[in-house]
Amino acid sequence: MRRLGRWAIAGAVLLVGRGQRRRQLPPPEPVVDAWEPAPRAELLVAGLLLLAAALAVAFIVIYAGGADTQLLGLALGLCFGTLAVASIVTAFRLTPPEEAEEPYPERFHSTEVAEVEQIASESGRPLTRRRLLGLTAGSAGLALGVALLAPVASLGPVFDTNQLRREPWRRGVRLVDSEGRVLRADDIELDTLHTAFPEGANPEILASPIVVVRVEPARLDLPVGRRNWAPGGIVAYSKVCTHAGCAVALYRAPHFEPSRPRPALVCPCHYSTFDPATGGTVLFGPAGRPLPQLPLAVGPKGELIALGGFSGAVGPSWSGVRE
Amino acid sequence: MIRRATRFLDERAGAAPFLRKALRYVFPDHWSFLLGEIALYSFVVLVLTGIYLTLFFEPSLKDTVYHGSYEPLQGQKMSEAYRSVVDISFKVNAGLLIRQTHHWAADVFVVAIVLHLLRVFFTGAFRKPRDYSVVMSVPIVGASLAVLVWGAGYPGIPSFEGRMYIAHVFLLPIAIAVLLSLHLLLVVARHHTQFPGPKRTERRVVGLPMVPGYVPRTLGLALAVAAVLVLLGGLVQINPIWQWGPYSVANGTNGAQPDWYLGWLIGALRLMPGFDVTIGDYTLVPNPFWGGVLFPMLVFAFLFAWPTIERRRTDDRDVHNLLDHPSDMSWRTAVGASVFSFVAVVFLAGSMDRIAVSVGVPYTWQIWIFRAGLLVVPPLVFVVTRRICSELSERKWSEVEPSMARE
Incomplete structure (x- = not known):
């Protein structure tokens, strides 16, 4: 009997509650501004989205059928492009141009700042030897930091300076071209730049590549002590620029009048310009010292040979490297 | 539906208050504020195309001989690295599109980030409380330039190229991404600056809320950036290394010019x-x-x-x-x-x-x-x-x- 009564009360409450809940829901305050519907813009967006889908499918088809770069780029680029237009139409026609306002964040939170300071100072109160702990923690951190970085040294040596200083040129070494053919004095014509290497040595060593040119003997004006370094006006210099180490790959030797500057070896990187007739001295540009010269001689069969090593250090002027 | 999804998220991550705030986050409106966004979106394109390229590029200076479809290089001696880039361009389907899009994205990224920097400088957006979001962005520029430099590839000892490659594809992009995220976090934390105007004061920021107005606009910009980059990548040739041929250290045959963004260093030298x-x-x-x-x-x-x-x-x-x-x-x-x-x-x-x-x-x-x-x-x-x-x-x-x- 009591049970039945409870069931009845529960049923009544449920029934009444259902009705009330439905009545209680007021419409919420609008957050987003109202904006006119634009059914035609919606149609346009839908059309653009379909077009984008078609272009994406076209991309797959082009990819499968040979993948022509231009067509692929067109399909994918236009697909992104149509999607972009669809987004922008949505933005300007289907969303309200709202001017919402928001406060900038507080400059700082004064309570929390004070509390952080308080927590820090209260936590540190039992410490009596702060300086000692600070110094020891600092040294432990520093030592550990260095220790953890130490394995990086296994990457080295980054700059193998011995490699840079290796001298492949010695008295009697013959000059060969990049294919390994021996260069003869007759091969060297006026106004032509030749690149040569020491026979039998690794051509990739810094001091290996040299440039060889023939200068009119009357123009030669080499420094004292280099009188016999240029047989028939043929001179050789290191091909590595003394400025930043680029290849001295240009030879300024024009054949036309009226402006006729003296023939010069030029580095195309920063246009350091060297005079082959005067021992590689700097005519112009940022290089700080002359190109190192290699003494030459002509062998019994007319082949070019080195008479010894370079007149100075090969390569850019790193710290310590000088003539 | 949306109520159920939000409740799902809220019960598990407590995300509803954050979401509610984010949906109406206010974006002040000015065309010059889009420069940073353009940089961000081209960075995204840069990373995505870059990931694809790493799957094909081989950072090795070992000698190899080319036997591929590009006739002029047939039988030539070259490095594995150079060969793999030629293969990306001619053998991998869509490889050239991705490679050129990657290069264009890098160029657009640099231009956008420099213009963004100028905008911030000339409008005084670097003043407190945003001085540190700016300090954050200077290394972004530096790291980006470093990536570009290392991307160019160096001749040298064989292990060098491999390590440069790790720096290019791993260390520096992560550094940029981390700095970029910090930069964006700081921007959000102090909110964006605005030009003065009616109702726009030092205390109140006025603009378009994230939803419904701003999302389709910025999505449109992101898609437009992607569209321009992919169209450039497909239609406008950039860095056609196969025309220049392999580089031989010993011969010093370089027709290769440094990329334009290094012009200020070359000029100084x-x-x-x-x-x-x-x-x-x-x-x-x-x-x-x-x-x-x-x-x-x-x-x-x-x-x-x-x-x-x-x-x-x-x-x-x-x-x-x-x-x-x-x-x-x-x-x-x-x-x-x-x-x-x-x-x-x-x-x-x-x-x-x-x-x-x-x-x-x-x-x-x-x-x-x-x-x-x-x-x-x-x-x-x-x-x-x-x-x-x-x-x-x-x-x-x-x-x-x-x-x-x-x-």
Whole structure:
């Protein structure tokens, strides 16, 4: 009997509650501004989205059928492009141009700042030897930091300076071209730049590549002590620029009048310009010292040979490297 | 549906309050605020295309002989790295599209980030409380340049290329992504700046809320950036290395020019008078240091130090949420324009050889013209900018309120 009564009360409450809940829901305050519907813009967006889908499918088809770069780029680029237009139409026609306002964040939170300071100072109160702990923690951190970085040294040596200083040129070494053919004095014509290497040595060593040119003997004006370094006006210099180490790959030797500057070896990187007739001295540009010269001689069969090593250090002027 | 999804998220991550706030996060509106977004979106394209390329690129300087579909290189000796790039261009389907899009994305990224930097400088957006979001962004520029430099590939000892590659695809992109995220977090934490206007004050920010207005706009921008980059990648050739042939260290056959964004360093190296600092036979400071190291360091130091310099000069320690019109801040605008013109002249000097070829002014004359330009142009730009700024600002104020015109 009591049970039945409870069931009845529960049923009544449920029934009444259902009705009330439905009545209680007021419409919420609008957050987003109202904006006119634009059914035609919606149609346009839908059309653009379909077009984008078609272009994406076209991309797959082009990819499968040979993948022509231009067509692929067109399909994918236009697909992104149509999607972009669809987004922008949505933005300007289907969303309200709202001017919402928001406060900038507080400059700082004064309570929390004070509390952080308080927590820090209260936590540190039992410490009596702060300086000692600070110094020891600092040294432990520093030592550990260095220790953890130490394995990086296994990457080295980054700059193998011995490699840079290796001298492949010695008295009697013959000059060969990049294919390994021996260069003869007759091969060297006026106004032509030749690149040569020491026979039998690794051509990739810094001091290996040299440039060889023939200068009119009357123009030669080499420094004292280099009188016999240029047989028939043929001179050789290191091909590595003394400025930043680029290849001295240009030879300024024009054949036309009226402006006729003296023939010069030029580095195309920063246009350091060297005079082959005067021992590689700097005519112009940022290089700080002359190109190192290699003494030459002509062998019994007319082949070019080195008479010894370079007149100075090969390569850019790193710290310590000088003539 | 949406209620159920939100509740799902809220019960598990407590995300509803954050979501509610984020949906109505206010974006102040100005075209110049989009430059940063363009940089961000091109970075996304850069990373996605880059990941694809790593699957095909081989960072090895080992010698190999080319036997592929590109006839002119048939049978030539080259490095594995060079061969793999030629293969990406000719053998991998869509490889050339992705590779060229990657290169274009890098170029657009650099341009957008530099323009963004200029916008922040000239509008005073770097002042407190945003000084550190700016400090964060200077290394972003630096790291980006580093990636680009390392991306160019170095000849050298064999293990060198591999390590450069790790730096290019792993270390530096992660560094950029981390700095970029921190930068964006700081921007959100202090909210975006705005130009002054009705209702726009130091305390209240006015603009378009994230939903429904801003999301389709920024999505449109992101898609437009992707569209332009992919169209460039598909239609406009860039860096056709197969035309230049493999590089041989020994022969020093380089027709390769550095990319344009290094022009300011090349220009500095070329303009520098030729001297080394020496003690006897000992080279203390080699010449390339001045243009290649000191000059970029000074430019970055200027950017780093500027917020402090200006605070010292104006003694202004206030919080600023409103931007300046460049004309109202004639001193800052003039200094900025003058420094920028200095870098721009050096940048132009980086193409002196191209100018000599196309215009015919001898290189040796240009050196002196540009050196003179470095002394003349920046002070001139300073004076002229200052004058233009004060006149513009005076005119503006006298239109607003004649009595407020400066005496």
